[in-house]
Amino acid sequence: MELRLAGLHHGYGDIEVLRGIDLDFPAGRIVCVVGPSGCGKSTMLRLIGGLERPERGEVVQTGEPPPGCLNPLTYIFQDFALLPWRTVEGNVRLVLEDHGFGRAEIAGIVDDVLTRTRLSEFRAAFPRQLSGGMKQRVAVARALAVSPAFLLMDEPLSALDAQTRELLLDDLVDLWARERFSAVYVTHNLREAVRLGHRVVVLSRRPGTVREVLKIDLPLDARAAHAGELETHRSRLWRLLRDEAQAADLELVDG
Amino acid sequence: MAERGDGGRPVAFRGGGFSPRPLGIVGPLVFLAVIAVWEAGCRAGLIPPLVLPAPSEALAALAHLVETGLLWQHLGASLQRLVLGWTCGTLLGIAVGFSIGLFSLARAGLAPVVAAIFPIPKIALLPLFVVWFGIGEGSKVATILFGTFFPTVVATYGGVDNVDRSLIRMGQSFGLSWLSIVRKIILPGALPAILPGFRISAAIAIVLLVAAEMIGAEFGVGAYILLAGSLMALDELLAGVAILSVMGLTVNWLIARTERFLLRWRT
Numbered sequence A: 001m002e003l004r005l006a007g008l009h010h011g012y013g014d015i016e017v018l019r020g021i022d023l024d025f026p027a028g029r030i031v032c033v034v035g036p037s038g039c040g041k042s043t044m045l046r047l048i049g050g051l052e053r054p055e056r057g058e059v060v061q062t063g064e065p066p067p068g069c070l071n072p073l074t075y076i077f078q079d080f081a082l083l084p085w086r087t088v089e090g091n092v093r094l095v096l097e098d099h100g101f102g103r104a105e106i107a108g109i110v111d112d113v114l115t116r117t118r119l120s121e122f123r124a125a126f127p128r129q130l131s132g133g134m135k136q137r138v139a140v141a142r143a144l145a146v147s148p149a150f151l152l153m154d155e156p157l158s159a160l161d162a163q164t165r166e167l168l169l170d171d172l173v174d175l176w177a178r179e180r181f182s183a184v185y186v187t188h189n190l191r192e193a194v195r196l197g198h199r200v201v202v203l204s205r206r207p208g209t210v211r212e213v214l215k216i217d218l219p220l221d222a223r224a225a226h227a228g229e230l231e232t233h234r235s236r237l238w239r240l241l242r243d244e245a246q247a248a249d250l251e252l253v254d255g
Numbered sequence B: 001m002a003e004r005g006d007g008g009r010p011v012a013f014r015g016g017g018f019s020p021r022p023l024g025i026v027g028p029l030v031f032l033a034v035i036a037v038w039e040a041g042c043r044a045g046l047i048p049p050l051v052l053p054a055p056s057e058a059l060a061a062l063a064h065l066v067e068t069g070l071l072w073q074h075l076g077a078s079l080q081r082l083v084l085g086w087t088c089g090t091l092l093g094i095a096v097g098f099s100i101g102l103f104s105l106a107r108a109g110l111a112p113v114v115a116a117i118f119p120i121p122k123i124a125l126l127p128l129f130v131v132w133f134g135i136g137e138g139s140k141v142a143t144i145l146f147g148t149f150f151p152t153v154v155a156t157y158g159g160v161d162n163v164d165r166s167l168i169r170m171g172q173s174f175g176l177s178w179l180s181i182v183r184k185i186i187l188p189g190a191l192p193a194i195l196p197g198f199r200i201s202a203a204i205a206i207v208l209l210v211a212a213e214m215i216g217a218e219f220g221v222g223a224y225i226l227l228a229g230s231l232m233a234l235d236e237l238l239a240g241v242a243i244l245s246v247m248g249l250t251v252n253w254l255i256a257r258t259e260r261f262l263l264r265w266r267t
């Protein structure tokens, strides 16, 4: 399954947030979206996943989601969005309960994703007992449980400290190597973008337009060994973003 | 400040206070001391029995109530009204609170009505309920029901309003049904606001119970207190008040247990 944005426009009241976005999201690839804060990255992701209706333009899905897929467009949120009153296991079960599975089937899927994300030991823990990194791993497990066609990730590592972020970044690279998932990965962190992105979309400041799409051909699992090449990409992205970010920073918040 | 060998001084501690510690035995001790002073005052003749009877006399009145079996009759009648009125008022209140929290039409239509009736002391409506529902059980239960309904509505829809929107959005993004979102996300999310509302409504229910039983009731703690008062039997009156206190404490304890059980996921 693939996604295409065609002439996407959106705004809130008088504020134009996104202007004429045309983008392709291929299957089995991670597309990172970077841009200065407030340029409409989160808005774009909400439009892609159908949580909001675009003012103009459309989000088109081509091809069928893979068989067994319960929720084709699945989010991973910056603030994890775990139910504090459910255990790790209960949080994963939540997204399976509405699909008419029997108890045994649900338990099977839960066991499987908890094993894949190495969370089995923590299945009975409540979110408050977990560190930020573990919470986000639970959110990843929950997303995997519905076998998504696309993962929509909105700054999934931004609430974490630098070390945890590094660990989780490695986890995501491993996960992609094993599962070849498709993803739209929104971030403001250029290092994350060049580590994970097969493509990096650079948005301009508000109203967000596509400034450039950078293709990085280096395979994900080889990137750790090619720090130099990644750094070249990163500094190129930074040059593109720098002026935008500076200008965005000087704007009044509700101006 | 003590000089040290190396010429340095320890930094003075200034971070204490402002965090009450539990001191378990102090409460009961104060309670016992007050009773003891009171009893001693009565025995020494400092407190005339016509003004305030001794605690031992109130205890004797209580013992008499138990012996004659009247305690269970009064308590039974009171508890029946309390449980019936409070349960119905709470269930209705939660239902209406959820409608106001979930449906724009219910909010636009009902929230102003609730806001207008909420501040009326329901005791003022007691005579009206006697006219409507008769002098018997009807008016008593209705008063308690009415009194508990409004605080529950307000607590419930405040709780629904305060449920973390990002959790609801998460539920929608995973394609959960409307009913699942309400049952599994909004209800537990509103519970921390609904349960403290129970304390308030229970306290109101006990006040209204006593008031309602002072009008045309044969049995009930309120009726017993009213009768004792009109006969100037202050020992019996105090026994009745003690029963109310125990009743209030028990209800609070039950609610605290429920809260601890249902909200055990919190720190």
Ligand SMILES: Nc1ncnc2c1ncn2[C@@H]1O[C@H](COP(=O)(O)OP(=O)(O)O)[C@@H](O)[C@H]1O
Binding pocket: A012, A015, A017, A035, A036, A037, A038, A039, A040, A041, A042, A043, A044, A206
């Ligand atoms: N629900 C909303 N109502 C009004 N304005 C909004 C809403 N959501 C986002 N905005 C505005 O749209 C702009 C883009 O927001 P967002 O997509 O969150 O940016 P980003 O994620 O790139 O930082 C911001 O100026 C923000 O204030």
Ligand SMILES: [Mg+2]
Binding pocket: A041, A042, A043
């Ligand atoms: Mg954002």
